[in-house]
Amino acid sequence: MRDQTNEIEDLECVFVDATAEPIKISYAAIKQITKNFAQVIGDGGFGVVYLGGLQNGMVAVKKLDTLKDFDDKLFLEEVKCLKKVKHKNIVRFLGYCVDSQGELMEIEGKLKIVEVQQRLLCFEYVPNGSLHHYLKEKTHGYEWNVCYQIVNGICQGLHHLHKNCIFHLDLKPANVLLGAHMEPKITDFGVSRCIDEEQSTMVTKNVFGTLGYIAPEFIDKQHISFKSDIFSLGVIMINILTGHSGGVIENWQEIMNVDCPQMKRCIELAQICVDSDPHKRPSMDDIIRTLNETETMIQKDLPIIREPRNDPESSVYQVVQRFQALSIQTLRENSRVDDIYMELNVLECILEGSKKPSNLSYRLLQFITENFSGERRIGTNQCPEIYKGILRSVTVQRLTSRDDHVDDHMFHQDVSGKAMAQHRNIVRFLGYCSYKEERPIEKDGMTFMAGNCERLLCFEYLSNGSLDNCLSDASCGLEWRARYEIIKGICEGLHYLHGKRFLHLDLKPTNILLDDNMVPKISPPFEVLLDMKKRLDGSMGYLAPESGRGIVSVKSDIYSFGVIISEILTGQKGYSPIDNVRTTDPAKMKIPLARAYLI
Template structure:
């Protein structure tokens, strides 16, 4: 009987697949078990944190059945809300919802020796089957994968689907490539409404105490549990950027356009497709604005895409598609030239020609006409004029008459990336380009390293990545833009760092200035930080090795304080900022930016992103005065960590510094505090002497602290005899 019923229900479901207007309906558990072969692993096509998705066979067609796998942790009301959103959302760019199942069954079970009937809740959802899977499988950079026109169609389709959701007052709240399916014709369909919310008519926002967010696709306000329509727009922006570039993030608009220009060169209607790229990346960047109020709304985004599409399909004012494509191409060249002219504030463009190719263009009849047109505007108004509107050259002064004209030359000259040039000048590129000790890297060399799989560190200073340049491993540090000073200061600090050449200091190789946040390139140090070796990896360290690390680190700090051309105060000396190479030679890192000090001064000007830690000098915290003796205090704390292998903390009841200072004050031995690996009888006298040096460094009377030069001399006096014996 059940078999016959399932056959009839399967026929009904097959009809639903053919009838796009059919409403979602209740589906029995037995039917869903039948079409998925009892949810067999062979039919399994995907899974997530709370559900498994199976392929179901319905006649000659297929469906996708989503089975919630952790119903015990999900309130029934949440399931009902997901169904509510799905019933309301009917659109070609939203996965079609066919039906649902909410079934409770009694299962015999043994509970503490007693027979019980346990209730098992089955919640399932049935959808149309998208044969091409999810979008995340198709995201590549501009030089491979999907064609430009297909990416544009996917982007516009996603935008239309999101607009429909917002018009129905539905917040998706988990928009990402994995939740966008592609059908036979690569039409995008938004799916997975497990986190979605339906808002009331007057409601514009919602909140939760336990937000579930997808890293990389969620706006900052989402992490606080606050959601609005702008939250979905942010996710949309990340997706648009990722579709065009293959990566999440904040690319330079001109760079994306130029990349696609290189791929599209020679293709049919490349001008129109290039304009589509420009519109898409501009919208994407607007969507990921950190301020939710500045993000565009879905309606305006779709209007911009519709205007673009109508222009391409019908032309403008009766003109053909080819004519309008030429207009777009010319308009784009005008934008570049007006940006270039605005940057030079009216100075003769020939004066700034950097290559013969641009010089060949300068002085041609077309350029002369264009220049004469600009001279009709007073020179002191050129900058303001360009900000308000594009300058339209006199009739006949077509800037882009052919693909071998100005557009080709500008492309070769990298003029399209004027933002990179402005950054280069802004961060002192003109001053650094003649400094032999600083290598200036092109952003194209370093940008490929800025991927999650290459990330090796992150903090207030920025992000650190590993890379390979010319067969040599390097470290690329992307500096937080908030830490970058004005042009002269930044350039000077880079020069000074590059001249700091010492065995126990990480060497600065060069930098990249063509990006919004400059990148610094350092030598690669293989073993990682002293902090990891002491507390995470627990690499065996005998006393001689620890003494060597302390002595050589002190020598590096002493060099920074006394022997460099310009006194350098570290300001954040701690185990995490001491790297070790294959032979356990320590190399000090993370110094310099905004901590340079002229020798005549006892403090730096401003220290950005300062975080007070257990290594920070209390006198500096109290008075705000950073001196070389502040580094001496920090070194004393590091010495104690080396001796004890215990992490310094602020906790009063477990303070490494406090325990040692109390012992010293009461004239007690600190034997019980030493690491058992090194506290052998023959070395206790040496350990006590090392403790004495550390305690002197920790003196709250700054004048009573030794200098790093004195500390280095004392440590090497202890280390040399042991090194000679070991050798």
């Protein structure tokens, strides 16, 4: 067996020589360059991508999932496609690993050593993350020249694939990476197909790819062709033009107000690329010809842009910094590192929407809050305690001891309710944890085992804080339109909750959070409406008058909403409308009416 050092040196040679062919690499060498698979940087349908380091730069290693239905035929098909292509707009393939490893597995209640086939692919590391990430973070601006460069580069890469008789079949922003100078590179050939030169279409038994980017004829008839990729390309162009990833926004072209002739040409191209009739879509030759005609319209001097890889606020930058700080020895000593990063990857998928909210481990939440560090706590007097995670978009709520009266059944019922509440004006629920631990306690010279229960909830983090921060100086100078949109958003969120038979019961400005675009999102608590009379724990000034008689209903939330509207309009906190509104009779307050006025 070849020495690992020699193998890594060979990989270094391939890395620096753009003309070199991909090589075979052992599993042991892969483990060494990835520091025992320490840093997850991506997750696909068939595997996980890890960051690796060589002397001359970084690499990305895709480890295919041995438990999923990914057979040798698909692996060989992917390698075949990757070996055929070399282009500046396609991620460079450096090597592969096919190796068997003995692993301990429990089978029928007994531990056995099982030979597991390991299949891995090694690529150049593309430093500025994915186009999906770029569109999602929106922290680096959208200079048109940069957007055009990305559109043009994707088209050049896809043109090269089609010239080499390859259907990509899963083209989407997450599968377009951005290089050192923001040049796009197409990646992930897991479902791609190499075809014969005389072949132009195929029929498959299964539909695969990503909804929103799959061509209609593929869904309806399982027909795939070069025009399938053209449809996906059109959706990506619309994503870039509008600044939003996902499927095609309804009437998207109507919201485009442009004077740039080149941008108008790209809008026209995108429209014909997403035509439902594949015969009406252009070929890649047609698209390249059209783009070449527009080259004279582009400014010669590209703007200086703030690249994600150089931005300390970017998660792309933070991932690399964390990886470089890790030592191989530390990873060997801590066998849980792999599991932590796998769990982090699951949480990232929940954030992106590819997975549903789920049960998160206590050690994961402990890890992302740095063991519930005081430095990560948001507000010192808040109850429950809230912590900002090391992931930019996550907060963790740690329920306090006063919630001990809530048993497991009630807690899980509450969690189920939060998981059901999915709306753009409701703070996204990501997961939960109910952790029990027994600790020895000494009393009167005797040792007792005392149970300790931790209950935690995980939500998205919203950067603009709460509405409460805006309620001063005439709502912090917010234009009337912005204040109106905040009022309307709260109304939409509350209407959704009531439609799902939820009551909020503590609606107030501190429980309304604002995202990057000042879109309001209602945060918990809210609970399923089970009865109309109960003890109410709310906030003075926002409690409806009838709550003093123990009466709770949807009208209780309406009253709180009215107080919030008054505060937004006046810019004054603690504004009480009791003496200024026409009625405090709950029977006369109706959310559908309020919603109708706002719409």
